[in-house]
Amino acid sequence: MSTRLLSRAPQDTPGTWKSYLGLTAILLVSAFPVYWMFVIATSSDEAVMKSPPSVVPGDQFLANLREVFGMQDVYFTASLINSLIVALAVTASTLFFCSLAGFAFAKLRFKGNNILMFVVILTLTVPNQLGVVALYILMGKLGWNGTLLAVIAPGLVSAFGVFYMRQFIGHAIPDELVEAARIDGALTLRIYWTVVVPAIRPALAVLGLLTFVATWNDFQWPLITLNGTDFPTSMVALSDLASGNYVIYRRVLAGAFVATVPLVILLLVGGRQLVRGIMEGALK
C-alpha cells in the first residue's frame, strides 16, 4: 500500500490531514506576530500589562493611531509618504534600467557581452552594506545626507534585476522576433519598447514587487543617513517611536502596524507574483 503511494513523486501525492495540520500550524506561527501587533495596537496600557495577556483586539485603535500621527517629532505621516516616494522611485528606476541592460545582455551582440555579464553576477555577491561608512561620507560630500536622495540613489539599479531580466528576456523572446523587427528597420530602442516591454510585463511585476518590498523595509542605511531629520522613512520613524523618554508599546506597535499594512495588501494583491519571483531564485 505505502509502496504504491510512494511510487508517485511527492508533488503528485495528495496532501494528508497531517500535511494540512502542519501547514496550518506554520501559517498560524507566521501570522501570529502580525496579529499580535494589531492586538496591542488596539489596546489600552492596562490591557498590554494584563496577565494572562489579552489576545483579542481592543477598541483603542483609533485613539492610538491619533497619538502616533499626532507626535510632531516623529513625522509619521510624512514618513509614510517618504517611504512611498523612495520605494516607487527605486522600483521604477530598477525596472527601467535593469530591463534595458537585461535586454542588451540577452539579445544584443556586442564585444564583451559575456565578460560584462559575468561582472554583473560577481557584483551580486558583494554585500554592499559593508560600504556604509564610505557611502555616508560620499553622501556628505554630495550634500545628500538627510535627504531622500541619499536613500534612493544607492537603490537605483540592482545586479539581481539585470540578471533576472536577462534570464527572462532570453527565454521569453525568440531571437527571430528581434531579428524580424530589425529587418523591418526598427532601431534598438524601438525594439525594446514595442517588442520587449510588452513581452516582459510579468517579469516586471515580479521584479517590481520584490524591489518595492525590499526598499520599503530597508532599515540600516536609512537609519544612518535619515535619523534625526525631518525626512525619515517609515522604518526610521518606527525606531524613533521605540526610543526616547516616553516609549509606549501600544503606540509603537500601532505605528508598526500602519507601516506593515501596505505590504500585507501588496501580498494579498501580488502574492502570486512574489511567490513566483522567489521560486525563480530571487535574492533578498
Place this chain on the structure above:
Amino acid sequence: MEHFGRRGLRVGAAGLAAALAITGCSGQALEGNNNTTAEGGQVTLKVNFWGDMGLDKLKAKYEAANPNVKIVLNTGEYNAQHEDLQKKLVAGSGAPDISAVDEGFIVQFRSQADQFVNLTDKGAGALESKYLPWKWQASKSTSGQQIGLGTDVGGLAMCYRTDLFKAAGLPTDRESVSKLWPTWDAFLETGKTYTSKSNKKFLDSGTNLFNPVLSQQPVGFYNEQEQLQMDGGPKVAFDIATKALDAGISANLASFQPNWDQGFTKDQFAVLACPAWMLGHIQKTAPDQAGKWDIATIPGGGGNWGGSWWTIPKQGKNVDAAYKFVEWLIQPEQQIEVFKTVGNLPSQPALYKDPAVLDYKKEFFTNAPTGQIFASTAENLKPQYLGKKNGPTRVAVENVINRVGQGGIKSADAWAEAVKEAEKAAKS
C-alpha cells in the same frame, strides 16, 4: 497574471515619473527644510530636546504673539539628541535652530564654541546677573564665547509613594520620611524594611541611585584636567548602588524605558530619586497616581542632577529669530510657567524668592512645596565638572550596574569591570 502585469507597469510608470521629478526637478525641496524655511517672512524654528520640557503651551503662546514664527518641537532620546547634534555640527548642516544641551554634554559642546552663535553678540551679556554664577560659566568656552542660556537646574529630592509607604507601615508625611534617611545607608535600611514588610521592591533601578549619589560628590567621572577619576566619587556611588542591588530592594527596571514606565503604574517601586525635571515624567507616566506621591529630602544632603541650556547652532538660517525665542523662553514669566507644568526648576536665583515659585504647591505630589524644596538644594550647590566624555562614560558604567541588576555579573567583580568599561569609553 497578464492583468497584473499591466497594472504593475502602470504603477511603474507613475513611479518613474515620480523618480524623475525627484532626481531632476525638486531636489531643492528635498534638501531644504532641514531646519528652516523662510517663505514670505515666515520663519520656522526647530527646537530639539528630550523628554518633556514643558514647551507645548509656550509654543502656542509664542506663535500667537508672533504670527510669522512657527515652532517645531522635536523631542527624542537623551543620548541620541546630543550625538545627533554633534553629527550635524560637523556635517555643517541639518542641525536644529535651537538645541537643548544637558550639563552632561555641555563641556563637549562648549569646546566647539565656533559652531554656535555667541550669545553675547546678541546681547545676552545683560542677562548674566540673573543667573546662578556657575550656570552662566558652565556654558562659556575658554575663550569667553557664551553658547547657551541656562534653562533649568536639576536640584535633588526623593519622591516617594505615600500609599505604598503607608501599606508597609512607614511614615508618610514628608518631614518624618526625610528623617528616615539622613544618610544613604539609612536609606538602604528603610528600603530593606519596606521590602520585607510589603514584599515589593523599593527602588526602580541601581542607576537611579548611582546618578544622584554621584552628583553629590565633589568630583565626578572627570576632574578639570579631563582625567578619569573612577576611584573618587564614582566608586562611592557605585558601591551604594550595588549594595542596594545585593539587598534585593531594586525592581531592576531600565530607566526611561517602557518597562520602567509600566513599573510606575504597576507599583513596582516606591521611591524615585527626583531632580526637579523628574516630576514631569512621573505626572505624565502615571497620571492616575495624583495625590499618591510626595517629596522628601534626598539622603546625603543636596546635589544637582541634570539641567540644561538652550543653544543656537551657527549653521541655522534664522539665528536672530531663534535668539529672540530663546530670550523669551528664559524670561521669568515663561520659566515659572515651565516650573508649574513639568516641575523644571529655573536657574535664576531671583525666581527662588518669587512667591510664584516659593509658595507654589504641587497638587499631584500631595501639595508638596516644590519651589521651596528644590530652590534650597539649588542655591547652595557646588557644581561638579563633567568632562567631555561624560556622556559615554556614564552609559558605560550604567551598563555595568544594570548587569549586576540582571544577575549577569557579581557585584564583587562589577567595580573592576566598571573601571574597564569607563576607561574604554573615555578613549572612544
Place this chain on the structure above:
Amino acid sequence: MSLTDVRAVRTEEPKPAPPNGAKFWLYRFDTKTVPYLLIAPFFILFAIFGLFPLIFNAVVSLRHWRLDDPTLTGWAGMENFTKLVDDSDFWDSLLNTFGIFILSTVPQLLIALMLANLLNRKLRGATFWRIGVLLPYVTPVAASTLVFAVFFSRDYGLANWFLSLVGFGEEQPLDWRASTWSSWMAIAVMVNWKWIGYNALLYLSAMQAIPKDVYEAAAVDGAGPWRQLWKITVPMIQPVVLFTVILSTIGGLQLFNEPMLFDENPALANGGYDHQWRTIAQLIYKVGWRDLDLGYAAAMSWALFLIILVVAAVNAIATRRLGGGK
C-alpha cells in the same frame, strides 16, 4: 531559471542590412554603440554607489576620520587595524554574530526544508499556502522586531506567559535580555521566523524540478516519506541548499535590525548591557555614528567583509561535502 543557469549568448554575426550613407552610420551606431548605452546606466550607477564606497572604505580605514573632531585627519596607517586586533568589543561581537548566526541558520534551513516538503504535495489551495508562508518575508523587519521585543519582555511578555503555563519562571520570570543564551535565542527566533517561508519556496521550486521518474525508480525499496525526503529530495536539490547557505551566511553575518531594535533603548546600540548580543554590524554603527569614529568603523567593515568571504567559502565547501559531493 536560476543562478546556475547562465548560458552564453549566441555570438554569430547577423546578416548586415544593406548600408548606405547616413543610414549606414545610424545602423552602425545602433548596433555598435547603443548596446553599451543600454548597459551603461547600470554600470555607472553601480560604480558610484556600490563599488566606489566599498573601495573608498579601504581608504577611510587607513585614515583618521572623526565626526566629532574634524581636525584629526590624515593617514593612520594600520593604526585602526592594530586597534581592532586588541579590541575585545570586536571579538565579542564576532562571537555573538556567529552564535546568533548558527542558532538562526541551522533551524531556519531545516524547518524550511520540511515546510517545502509539506508544500510539495498535491494540495488544495496550493497558492494560498505559498502566499501565506511569505507573510513574515513581507513584514518589515523593524515592525516585527518591535513586536518580538514586547513578546520577550520580562514582566508582561507573552513568551514568559507561555513559559509560566508549563510552570517555568513562576517566582522569577526569565529576563530574556539578561543572559547571553536567552538573548541569542530570542533574536534567532526573530530571524528564523522571517526567513523560513522564503527559503521554503526556494527549496520548493528546486523540488518541483526533480524529474518524477527519480522517485518512481527509488520506490521499490519502500522508502517512507521521511527517507524519501532525505535520501532522494535533499541530494537532488543540493545546489539550491548551497545557494541558501551562502545567502544566509551573507545575511546572517551582517545581522543588524533585530539586535538593534531588541534593545530596550535602541538609540544606544548597546546590544544588551554586557553587549552580549551586539553584532558586528551593530558595533560598526555604534563606532561610526555614536562614537563618531568613521575610520575605525571602516576598518571593522573591511574585517567583516573578509570574514564573510572566508565563512561563505567554508560553508560552500562544507555543504558540498555533507551533501555527498559531486
